[in-house]
Amino acid sequence: MIPKFNLYKEQWQIQSSPEIKPGLTSMQEAMKVLGHPERAIKVIHVAGTNGKGSTVKMIQQLLLAHGKRVGAFFSPSFVDVHDQIQVGLNDVTEKELNEAFEEISRTNLSGKLTDFELLTCVAFLTFRHANIEVAVIETGMGGLEDSTNVVTPLVSVITSIAKDHERFLGTTLSEIATHKAGIIKSNRPVICGPLQKDAMKVVRDYARENQSDLFVFGNEVPPYHGALSLNGKHQRQNAALALFAVQLLSTSLGFSFQQEVAEQVLATIHMPLRFEKVNDRLYLDGAHNPASIEKLVETIQELGLENNVHFIVGMIQGKDASAMLRSLETVSTTFTFVSFQEERSRKPEELAELSHATYKQVIHNPFEAMTLSLQEENVTIVVGSLYLLAEIYQETIRLFKKSEKTE
Incomplete structure (x- = not known):
């Protein structure tokens, strides 16, 4: 679509x-x-x-x-x-x-x-x-x-x-x-x-x-x-x-x-959705296959953020979700799985079942998931599907970018 x-x-x-x-x-x-x-x-x-x-x-x-x-x-x-x-x-x-x-x-x-x-x-x-x-x-x-x-x-x-x-x-x-x-x-x-x-x-x-x-x-x-x-x-x-x-x-x-x-x-240069910083503790990344997830993990390690990340994840069907999750789990134990409207989107409950994370939950609304995650001390990274990010992008910038300006 x-x-x-x-x-x-x-x-x-x-x-x-x-x-x-x-x-x-x-x-x-x-x-x-x-x-x-x-x-x-x-x-x-x-x-x-x-x-x-x-x-x-x-x-x-x-x-x-x-x-x-x-x-x-x-x-x-x-x-x-x-x-x-x-x-x-x-x-x-x-x-x-x-x-x-x-x-x-x-x-x-x-x-x-x-x-x-x-x-x-x-x-x-x-x-x-x-x-x-x-x-x-x-x-x-x-x-x-x-x-x-x-x-x-x-x-x-x-x-x-x-x-x-x-x-x-x-x-x-x-x-x-x-x-x-x-x-x-x-x-x-x-x-x-x-x-x-x-x-x-x-x-x-x-x-x-x-x-x-x-x-x-x-x-x-x-x-x-x-x-x-x-x-x-x-x-x-x-x-x-x-x-x-x-x-x-x-x-x-x-x-x-x-x-x-x-x-x-x-x-x-600015490139949307490529480890894009919304505010100091919220990033959006378009990694959506095992190879790009590995690059994201490398970037997280380069920046010294490992074990300080809360991933908010949505994926579409047909992707190697298990491989992607195993990579993400090397730098975080905290995951929230969300829904989005793309007809090929995978049910967050299925992703949660595949995850080996210590702490995992399903919150269908991505904005609710981001709001709750940002109450923690972790850095929040939304990842897994460009379709998910395209769907939430403008509203995410509107809701969360301004918080950085008013702090």
Whole structure:
């Protein structure tokens, strides 16, 4: 479900399916019908199990700081459909969305696309209407058969490869890597983060077959040691990939890369739901699979917060909840499990049953859970699902951000 997306579909009487249908046939036909808006823009294409949203945000802001007209496409939303498409740093407006939907309404595409395919079409049309120079595009899932993979990018970026969405992408790292590496295009460079051996072999083979120069973190891509406002070693890796991509493209995009400007951007960048601080004792983190949960645990340990954390957890079905809970339980013994409206959400009672925590409880209302937790001395971290966080985000900021200002 894409929050508020149906409002536009209903207004313009455009039908699309909420189900996931991997494959590019429908998108290729849609691009043809719409006059190939994906060809009107230069693209940086970013895939990865984790880290792709942060990397897109970093590349977006680095390019903006160097004077480029930039668009960005994120998946999933932070709050609703408007923040998935950005022109400059601004969420797409109702007027801009209506212009894109109006153009689609004049075609025969109604009923032929999934929701995400339709949204991808809307993003490309928005960027064409806004006359942007370059778009930073995040894949929805995988890459090879993802609806965004109708582009021929200036560069492809693969941030990480781990197990997630196994029903669609496969159960081994090699199978999943095949989907991620599918965004590599002929004679276009690819930048990737540190990968396990099996995944790296797939990426190297794809790059070789496509005669694409490959730049790997820790080898051709140097680590980033400058100031960074985002916590965690994994964010430093993302920053290194973003910096390298922008430097690599500076000539083709017609600007002179400035290290000082770049470091200032990274020192002040804000990324919602990535260990986001609401107040001194409340954080929101979008970790939602075993690999990203491990990164969260590492960040907690780096900050010296272990054994001082109260986790508020919600998850959707199809995730390896046991593995995620075992990782979280290495740094906390206190858990509250909550409900949220996403139709695929898992019952908190089931999660509580899986948990080995010393202290665990079910409180269906996330806001009640946060209020009670903040009465304790612990740091509270809400985690487990981006859908949960998107649902509660605005109200959480309204309710709990102000408490920091009035203390």
